[in-house]
Amino acid sequence: QDEVLKQSALHPKPAGLCLQYGTAGFRTNAKQLDHIMFRMGMLATLRSKKTQATIGVMVTASHNPEEDNGVKLVDPMGEMLTPAWEDYATQLANAEQDDLARAVKEVIQKEAIDMSREANVFVGKDTRSSSPALSQAVIDGVSALGGHNYGLVTTPQLHYMVWCQNTKGKYGEATVExxxxxxxxxxxxxxxxxxxxxxxxxxxxxxxxxxxxxxxxxxxxxxxxxxxxxxxxxxxxxxxxxxxxxxxxxxxxxxxxxxxxxxxxxxxxxxxxxxxxxxxxxxxxxxxxxLLDGDKIATLISTFLKELLTQAGLDLNIAVVQTAYANGSSTLYLENTMKVIVKCTKTGVKHLHHEAQKFDIGVYFEANGHGTVLFSQAAVEKIQQLAEDANSDDTKKRAALLLQSTVNVINQTVGDAISDMLLIEAILAVRGMTVQQWDAMYTDLPNRQLKVKVSDRRVIDTTDAERRAVSPAGLQDAIDSLVKKYRQARSFVRPSGTEDVVRVYAEAETQESADALAHEVSLAVYRLAGGLRLPICP
Ligand code: G16
The missing domain is CATH 3.40.120.10 (Alpha-D-Glucose-1,6-Bisphosphate, subunit A, domain 3)
Structure with a gap:
């Protein structure tokens, strides 16, 4: 308790500042984050003691501008922090200075954490100018509890190393090399x-x-x-x-x-x-x-995997997980031409990841290019058996060996630009396919994304995997009647979890229609949800 008070005084919280755990952790202007980093260092330590496993903390604001920063927590299997602990994160982040020790104690009691246990936390950071000081604040939070500072790494590399560490090297060696x-x-x-x-x-x-x-x-x-x-x-x-x-x-x-x-x-x-x-x-x-976005990537990968499964004669189910942002053409192509199972979840890889885990092979990608492929343990074993079976014919064996290397080229912990790039390049090479041929698999419906600044984006509440707005009153009706004006049209709105804006998505038969629809829906958001600034092209 005394230690918490003493150390946290060096990372004071500006009184009254309230931040929410968002789509991928906390994210805002770097100047507001020193206390958050210290407190997330403490939370990661508690989570490590609770799970008796290594936990990761990544200092990054990903796609946000340079002046922002943020923090993502990595759970034992390399996946994102479990939602049950997101509430603790928000509670610790927002406890006023003199209430922090009590807030920490509450987590310890609720989770019945044995504080005498060892903790191990891996800390990583991106290249932002604010990242060295902020990752030092995380390390201060972890303090004398045995954290490992990896310095500069990509977010997926940190996820990967956490999983390697917790599987005692079974998934790979817990180093960047x-x-x-x-x-x-x-x-x-x-x-x-x-x-x-x-x-x-x-x-x-x-x-x-x-x-x-x-x-x-x-x-x-x-x-x-x-x-x-x-x-x-x-x-x-x-x-x-x-x-x-x-x-x-x-x-x-x-x-x-x-x-x-x-x-x-x-x-x-x-x-x-x-x-x-x-x-x-x-x-x-x-x-x-x-543009060949996350939807096109998911299509390329799932086509490749499906072909290999057929050649190998393996009966494994394969699904593609998308979000509301998935282009309508991609969903139709996957369902009708590819005949794969397609699921839709809320935005945020944590949601897609968990849905993908329900299948033998789960390919998940957000349209923005965030995604990976998950193979169940049973699938990996079946592939391995076939690859090692001396009696299987050449076609089956080749397919099984290709599947085996595919499993190894992918970082299954989280979406990873580098390992996705290697997989895509390998698929194009093996299939002798050009980027133009890949692009021609289906034609995207023209689409447009806009942002609207409102006074409090939490007034927008959504349902049906964010495809429909339930509040404020009248907004969904307005969207429905606007959508009816255009052919092959679809539109939805949702509050961003990484920026202080409402996002608007629209697609339609022509670019002019998609642009007009996005604009009109933005105006409806502005009018009905407390707009401060008119539609901004992001
Ligand atoms: C994060 C999440 C993604 C999400 C994106 C945008 O990405 O990990 O799953 O799609 O934010 O989220 P929102 O629309 O709620 O702002 P990143 O790459 O920025 O960490």
């Missing part, structure tokens, strides 16, 4: 199945968003044994983090990053600021921009 070795070896193994590729085919332009992902791609490259030739842009040497670059910018603006020279037809991808999201794109000979 171990991460590179495992994923790159699997990539090299997979691409041995590709017929001779030219240097052009191996070439990929990567936009590192001026963030941690750029540094890590550089560090990893030599493990790929020239199997991928990367031209790295926005590597942090001059530009600002996420500014006019990165996965969020490309997805929302539907155009390439500002400072990147792309030749027509060239395959490109963008990471976000902490490298847990990826989107692909190219421009055609008419200069038209083509």
């Amino acid at each position: 171990g991460y590179y070795r495992k994923h790159c070896q699997a990539y090299v193994q997979l691409t041995k199945n590709a017929s001779n590729r030219t240097d052009d085919q191996k070439h990929l332009c990567v936009d590192g968003a001026n963030g941690i992902g750029a540094l890590k791609v550089r560090e990893m490259e030599h493990h790929l044994q020239k199997g991928l030739q990367i031209s790295l842009f926005n590597d942090g040497s001059k530009g600002k983090l996420n500014h006019q670059c990165g996965a969020d910018f490309v997805k929302v603006q539907q155009k390439p990053p500002a400072d990147i020279e792309i030749n027509p037809g060239e395959r490109c991808c963008s990471f976000d600021g902490d490298a847990d999201r990826i989107v692909y794109y190219y421009t055609d000979s008419d200069g038209r921009f083509h």
